Amino acid sequence: MSNYQGVARVERNHYHNEDETFTRDIHALTPSISILPPPVHHPFGTYLSMSTSERDDFSTTSVDNSTLVVAGSVVGSVIVEGDGGSNRMIIGEQYEHFDVSGSNVRDVVLSATSVKKEEVESKIMAWKNAKISEITNRFKCEDAIIKGWESEQVQKATLKMKQVQRKLEEKKAKATERMENEIAKAHRKAEERRASAESIRGTKTAKVLQVANLMKAVGRSPAKNFF
Incomplete structure (x- = not known):
């Protein structure tokens, strides 16, 4: 040109x-x-x-x-x-x-993308750790509340069980005493009935002996329908 x-x-x-x-x-x-x-x-x-x-x-x-x-x-x-x-x-x-148009720009873009990705991942990791820590702390607080409630309920139940046991012991003692009294009463009644039966037996035996002695003295045999 x-x-x-x-x-x-x-x-x-x-x-x-x-x-x-x-x-x-x-x-x-x-x-x-x-x-x-x-x-x-x-x-x-x-x-x-x-x-x-x-x-x-x-x-x-x-x-x-x-x-x-x-x-x-x-x-x-x-x-x-x-x-x-x-x-x-x-x-x-x-x-x-x-x-x-060269490879340097691609390297720079990739480097910038990598830095951005690392920054995002770092933020995600920090958010995740914060959330996990928050959840863990909340769980610990709830667990402490649950343990306190459990201890209180156990103490109440134990006290109530002791009261029931004491009442049951009292009822048992009263029932035992009542049963023992009934047993003693049965023994007394049995002795009384036995004594009455012995008395009746002795009276009848004495009467039979008296009649037998009288018949011996008279020489008369007992009647056939006597037995």
Whole structure:
């Protein structure tokens, strides 16, 4: 491509939404040499490219105006086309160019993702430990309350059982005494009945002996229907 000189008009939109028009001379460039600044790698190398083109009707020169938003700065990009090809020239203030096509960016993204994942896992672990500790402490409090209630109920039941046992002992003693009295009474009645029967037997025996002695004295035999 032969040497040439072109005039490019670039319109940029600034913060106050005012259109500013300026003219810059673009000197001779060679197609094989790029004037892009060396790539600057950033840990979070991402950028947003927004392009708007405005072409003027020139016979040998056309201008492509695009805007790069890189790390909070606005950069104007001009493409100059000549007879033998095109060259890109970036103009602007305080810009950085990030190379996002290499493996370094993937490593940085993976590293950032890993850090984020570790942070999330750390928060999850802390939350889990806090919840488990809270549940354990609550269980200990409830267990202490249950043990206290159990001890109180056991004491009440034991006292009641002792009272019942004492009452049962008293009832047993009274029942035993009553049974013993009934046994003694039965013995007394039996003795009385036995004595009465002995008395009746003695009386009848004496009467039979008296009649027998009388019949011996008279010499008379007892009647047949006596027996």
